[in-house]
Amino acid sequence: MKAVVLAAGLGTRLRAKIPKPLVKVAGREILYRSLKVLSELGIEEFVVVVGKKGELIEEFLKRHGFKYKIVRNEYPERGNGYSFYLAKDYVDGKFVLIMGDHVYEREFIEKAIKGEGLIGDRIAKFVDIEEATKVICKNGRVERVSKNLERFDYIDTGFFVLTPDIFKYAEELVKTKHEVSLSEIIERAKVPVTEVSGYFWMDVDTPEELKKANRLIVRMSVKGTGDGFISRHLNRKISLRLSEILVNRITPNQATVISFIVGILSALTTFLSVPLAGILYQISSILDGIDGEIARASMRTSKFGGWFDSVLDRYVDFLFLLCLAIVSDLSLIGWIVACLAMFGSFMVSYSTERYKGAFFSDFYKDFKFKFLGKRDERIFIAMIFCIFSWIFQLFVLLAVLTNLRVLATIYVVAKHKFGQ
Amino acid sequence: MKAVVLAAGLGTRLRAKIPKPLVKVAGREILYRSLKVLSELGIEEFVVVVGKKGELIEEFLKRHGFKYKIVRNEYPERGNGYSFYLAKDYVDGKFVLIMGDHVYEREFIEKAIKGEGLIGDRIAKFVDIEEATKVICKNGRVERVSKNLERFDYIDTGFFVLTPDIFKYAEELVKTKHEVSLSEIIERAKVPVTEVSGYFWMDVDTPEELKKANRLIVRMSVKGTGDGFISRHLNRKISLRLSEILVNRITPNQATVISFIVGILSALTTFLSVPLAGILYQISSILDGIDGEIARASMRTSKFGGWFDSVLDRYVDFLFLLCLAIVSDLSLIGWIVACLAMFGSFMVSYSTERYKGAFFSDFYKDFKFKFLGKRDERIFIAMIFCIFSWIFQLFVLLAVLTNLRVLATIYVVAKHKFGQ
Numbered sequence: 001m002k003a004v005v006l007a008a009g010l011g012t013r014l015r016a017k018i019p020k021p022l023v024k025v026a027g028r029e030i031l032y033r034s035l036k037v038l039s040e041l042g043i044e045e046f047v048v049v050v051g052k053k054g055e056l057i058e059e060f061l062k063r064h065g066f067k068y069k070i071v072r073n074e075y076p077e078r079g080n081g082y083s084f085y086l087a088k089d090y091v092d093g094k095f096v097l098i099m100g101d102h103v104y105e106r107e108f109i110e111k112a113i114k115g116e117g118l119i120g121d122r123i124a125k126f127v128d129i130e131e132a133t134k135v136i137c138k139n140g141r142v143e144r145v146s147k148n149l150e151r152f153d154y155i156d157t158g159f160f161v162l163t164p165d166i167f168k169y170a171e172e173l174v175k176t177k178h179e180v181s182l183s184e185i186i187e188r189a190k191v192p193v194t195e196v197s198g199y200f201w202m203d204v205d206t207p208e209e210l211k212k213a214n215r216l217i218v219r220m221s222v223k224g225t226g227d228g229f230i231s232r233h234l235n236r237k238i239s240l241r242l243s244e245i246l247v248n249r250i251t252p253n254q255a256t257v258i259s260f261i262v263g264i265l266s267a268l269t270t271f272l273s274v275p276l277a278g279i280l281y282q283i284s285s286i287l288d289g290i291d292g293e294i295a296r297a298s299m300r301t302s303k304f305g306g307w308f309d310s311v312l313d314r315y316v317d318f319l320f321l322l323c324l325a326i327v328s329d330l331s332l333i334g335w336i337v338a339c340l341a342m343f344g345s346f347m348v349s350y351s352t353e354r355y356k357g358a359f360f361s362d363f364y365k366d367f368k369f370k371f372l373g374k375r376d377e378r379i380f381i382a383m384i385f386c387i388f389s390w391i392f393q394l395f396v397l398l399a400v401l402t403n404l405r406v407l408a409t410i411y412v413v414a415k416h417k418f419g420q
Numbered sequence: 421m422k423a424v425v426l427a428a429g430l431g432t433r434l435r436a437k438i439p440k441p442l443v444k445v446a447g448r449e450i451l452y453r454s455l456k457v458l459s460e461l462g463i464e465e466f467v468v469v470v471g472k473k474g475e476l477i478e479e480f481l482k483r484h485g486f487k488y489k490i491v492r493n494e495y496p497e498r499g500n501g502y503s504f505y506l507a508k509d510y511v512d513g514k515f516v517l518i519m520g521d522h523v524y525e526r527e528f529i530e531k532a533i534k535g536e537g538l539i540g541d542r543i544a545k546f547v548d549i550e551e552a553t554k555v556i557c558k559n560g561r562v563e564r565v566s567k568n569l570e571r572f573d574y575i576d577t578g579f580f581v582l583t584p585d586i587f588k589y590a591e592e593l594v595k596t597k598h599e600v601s602l603s604e605i606i607e608r609a610k611v612p613v614t615e616v617s618g619y620f621w622m623d624v625d626t627p628e629e630l631k632k633a634n635r636l637i638v639r640m641s642v643k644g645t646g647d648g649f650i651s652r653h654l655n656r657k658i659s660l661r662l663s664e665i666l667v668n669r670i671t672p673n674q675a676t677v678i679s680f681i682v683g684i685l686s687a688l689t690t691f692l693s694v695p696l697a698g699i700l701y702q703i704s705s706i707l708d709g710i711d712g713e714i715a716r717a718s719m720r721t722s723k724f725g726g727w728f729d730s731v732l733d734r735y736v737d738f739l740f741l742l743c744l745a746i747v748s749d750l751s752l753i754g755w756i757v758a759c760l761a762m763f764g765s766f767m768v769s770y771s772t773e774r775y776k777g778a779f780f781s782d783f784y785k786d787f788k789f790k791f792l793g794k795r796d797e798r799i800f801i802a803m804i805f806c807i808f809s810w811i812f813q814l815f816v817l818l819a820v821l822t823n824l825r826v827l828a829t830i831y832v833v834a835k836h837k838f839g840q
Contacts, residue, residue: 304837307778311771311830318763326756335755336746339762343738346766351731353770356777358727410731417724 003043004087006080006182007031007100008051008073013205019053021100022060023210026217027247027298030204031057031100035066036299037109038096045069047090048100049083051076081173081180088167099158101203103213105220108199112159115194118142118186119161120154122197126216127155131205133183141190145183154193156183157201162191218244221296222289226364228374231289235376239289243297252295252302256309259287263316270323278386281320285379288313310353313375317345320382321398328391337395344402348373351409359417367412373405423463424507426500426602427451427520428471428493433625439473441520442480443630446637447667447718450624451477451520455486456719457529458516465489467510468520469503471496501593501600508587519578521623523633525640528619532579535614538562538606539581540574542617546636547575551625553603561610565603574613576603577621582611638664641716642709646784648794651709655796659709663717672715672722676729679707683736690743698806701740705799708733730773733795737765740802741818748811757815764822768793771829779837787832793825 007021016023021031035046046068050057054072061068069090073083084097096113098104104112112119120135121127134152136144145156169189173180200220204210221243222236246255266280291309295301325338352363363369378398385394427441436443441451455466466488470477474492481488489510493503504517516533518524524532532539540555541547554572556564565576589609593600620640624630641663642656666675686700711729715721745758772783783789798818805814 303778303840304833307774307833307837308830310774310778311767311826314767314770318759322756322759322763325759326752330755332746335750336742339738339742339745339759342759343742343762343766346763346770347731347734350734350766350770350773353777354727354730354773357773357775358723358730360780406731410728413724413727417727420723 001043001094001096002045002047002091003035003038003096003098004084004091005031005035005046005048005098005100006083007048007057008054008076008080008083009101010052014207014210019050019057019100020204022056023101023204024248025103025204025210025213027294027300029060030103031060032064033299034098034100034102034104034109035061035064037104037106038098038113039066041110041113043096043113047071047087047095049073049086051083077179078174079179080182081170081185084182084185085167085170085174085180088164088170091164094161094163097160097162099203101205102158103200103202103204103217104157104159105200108157108196108201109159111196111199112157112194113161115161115196117161117192117194118145118154119157119159119196120193121157121199121201122154122195124155124157125198126200126202126212128209129155132156133158135193137193141192142186143190145187154195156186157196158203159196159201160186160191161194165189166191214247215244218247218293218297221293224365225292226362228376229372230285230380231374231376234380235286235289238286239293242287243290243293246290247294247297250294252291252298252300252305253308255287255291255294256305256312259284259290260312260316262287263312264319267316267319267323270320270327274324274327274389274391275387277320277323278383281379281386282383284316285376310349314346314349317375317378318342321345321395324386324391324394330392334392334395337392337399340399340403341395344399344406345375345378347406348378348402348409349375351406351413355413359420363409363413367416369409369412371405371408373401378402421463421514421516422465422467422511423455423458423516423518424504424511425451425455425466425468425518425520426503427468427477428474428496428500428503429521430472434627434630439470439477439520440624442476443521443624444668445523445624445630445633447714447720449480450523451480452484453719454518454520454522454524454529455481455484457524457526458518458533459486461530461533463516467491467507467515469493469506471503497599498594499599500602501590501605504602504605505587505590505594505600508584508590511584514581514583517580517582519623521625522578523620523622523624523637524577524579525620528577528616528621529579531616531619532577532614533581535581535616537581537612537614538565538574539577539579539616540613541577541619541621542574542615544575544577545618546620546622546632548629549575552576553578555613557613561612562606563610565607574615576606577616578623579616579621580606580611581614585609586611634667635664638667638713638717641713644785645712646782648796649792650705650800651794651796654800655706655709658706659713662707663710663713666710667714667717670714672711672718672720672725673728675707675711675714676725676732679704679710680732680736682707683732684739687736687739687743690740690747694744694747694809694811695807697740697743698803701799701806702803704736705796730769734766734769737795737798738762741765741815744806744811744814750812754812754815757812757819760819760823761815764819764826765795765798767826768798768822768829769795771826771833775833779840783829783833787836789829789832791825791828793821798822 009020049071133156134149135154137153170185263284269277321342355363429440469491553576554569555574557573590605683704689697741762775783
């Protein structure tokens with residue numbers, strides 16, 4: 001299947017000097033976001049209709065290795081219906097049509113691509129309804145498409161799955177009018193309507209919308225990450241704000257290294273001030289969320305990044321507890337407890353990470369495991385105890401908590417997976 | 421595709437009172453070994469021709485959930501050709517024919533099932549050539565099949581991929597003779613010959629052959645396990661001998677628990693005698709190989725078993741080093757080094773296990789990583805140092821070795837996987 005992409009608009013209202021599809025949202029060009037997902041879903045070629053500065057879009061498509069066909073619209077003032085009409089000689093059979101300046105969540109595209117005709121959203125909760133194109137539907141087909149409808153059934157998502165006979169209607173309009181909008185063509189063709197509601201998608205017209213899209217994409221990046229209590233209620237609230245700013249500025253691996261350095265500094269700070277070290281350790285824990293958020297939001301997740309981050313986290317945790325033990329002038333018992341705490345902290349990660357290697361699925365997705373002792377929770381507890389300089393007590397608590405957690409892990413895995 | 425299985429023979433020469441296909445080799449019935457692999461390769465139904473005590477075979481097939489059709493041969497003395505002939509009404513289209521008393525390596529079956537006609541082996545290195553059925557071939561087809569051939573092209577593996585017209589030749593023979601061998605039918609039909617040479621397969625007729633098959637299957641279980649130097653040259657030599665004996669007697673999880681207990685005992689023994697503890701630790705390391713060997717040889721590998729074994733190994737290693745540290749009356753520096761040794765040992769496992777979770781492939785398969793410091797090597801080093809009671813020196817060595825190894829791991833992974 002091919003996809004036609006209307007990308008003739010300029011980002012003037014966004015105060016950008018480049019075509020709007022090339023404006024970056026959460027670290028990636030709007031166009032990259034759709035085309036990457038569509039490629040992964042099996043779209044083989046993109047017919048991209050460009051206007052002014054189209055060579056920038058062509059250069060972009062080439063750089064990312066998309067298979068494309070560029071169609072130039074020399075008269076962008078004739079409207080997006082005319083742009084669409086120009087694609088007519090380059091498609092055969094069923095094809096997807098998308099707006100090059102719309103941002104769509106992956107799940108939306110996965111659903112929409114299986115639909116037929118106009119993909120409509122009944123809820124469209126992320127879109128400015130005033131500005132949106134509305135659709136009235138009759139017997140499952142388009143009846144009216146316009147921005148100015150009082151009452152309507154769907155919001156037009158700018159995503160279509162069409163067959164080439166649509167171009168017959170396009171031609172009729174193009175031959176009789178100078179300016180033709182896509183809405184007119186769709187209305188005339190009375191294409192079917194498929195509902196895909198409730199997912200994130202929006203068109204990006206103004207700097208405010210750009211900021212909104214950026215924020216929403218970053219927020220969505222923490223879906224299904226299996227966060228602990230402190231992560232959910234404290235760390236993410238801060239790290240997401242930072243990620244919103246940093247997503248267009250640094251790479252995920254840079255974020256990993258920054259949080260690692262802060263973590264190592266927190267360990268070394270124990271020699272100056274234990275309470276300060278504890279606070280710094282908690283800060284490093286907050287920063288530790290950023291690499292993953294940026295990676296997912298900017299579609300730059302990498303297997304290496306995930307692995308590297310995990311290995312560095314283990315070093316930070318170990319060094320922090322080791323430095324705490326060193327400054328505390330521990331007795332033999334103290335050292336034994338400290339070792340148990342270090343080992344137990346380690347085993348919490350090991351037992352769940354090793355689970356992925358064995359069962360090829362995520363421990364926290366397979367089990368509703370509410371036992372305290374995840375990294376975010378351990379670090380928060382460490383901060384509290386460090387503030388009061390209760391170091392031995394911290395070691396005792398961690399030694400008991402983490403090792404009990406590992407026993408509980410063995411128990412639930414054995415119960416559900418024994419024999420597999 | 422269906423498979424016909426000739427299972428009418430009794431295990432008299434094996435001094436077994438059950439049909440030969442039900443005799444266990446390396447912890448599993450001969451019949452289970454072939455049928456399990458064939459099922460996994462897509463065989464949908466087994467047409468099993470049975471003789472005396474056929475009800476035992478039926479009960480076995482039912483218990484393991486194989487989809488089967490039992491065909492009774494009331495005249496087993498009429499030969500295996502007659503047994504085969506009885507299956508004629510139960511196959512349609514291309515089918516597999518195997519001998520129920522032959523043991524085949526998985527890789528052999530994978531290759532053979534794609535072949536055509538008689539599957540011949542030019543090498544047959546595991547088979548007693550004197551006793552074997554030989555094949556002379558002409559223009560890619562069977563010319564002669566007999567035990568008594570001076571000169572021959574292939575050894576008959578007892579594995580065939582046939583079409584129903586073979587039964588025409590079978591019928592001709594059955595109608596004219598009382599005793600008919602499969603070889604006669606194959607010879608008369610001049611079936612094609614496909615070569616699959618060099619894999620392990622053998623028929624099991626005598627107690628000596630049973631023992632040989634048992635030993636060979638257990639030995640093959642260590643293929644591709646990514647063993648360290650000490651494992652390859654010492655541990656496996658002992659553990660394989662033990663596994664040969666234990667494979668018919670204990671389960672893999674029992675073996676895991678036994679080696680864990682010996683490991684914990686070795687840690688506690690440090691309070692009595694450090695040299696003795698070191699030796700016991702090395703013994704536990706040898707025993708640690710048995711669970712995997714038994715599991716693979718008896719086709720009982722489990723994801724849970726692999727995970728559980730790894731988690732227990734970490735506890736043994738930690739407790740051993742912790743107990744060593746406790747009995748050594750360490751200074752502050754001593755404890756720091758001991759902690760680094762414990763942590764580094766842990767990280768060697770973590771970094772490579774976490775690799776599997778991230779990249780879904782085995783670190784030791786992806787990289788030729790010769791750096792010293794795998795578990796078998798660490799434990800052997802620990803034993804040597806314990807014998808001389810050089811505990812602090814051991815901690816220094818392990819602290820340096822293991823952490824350097826982790827750095828090297830990060831280096832090679834970053835070099836090859838960065839950006840993935």
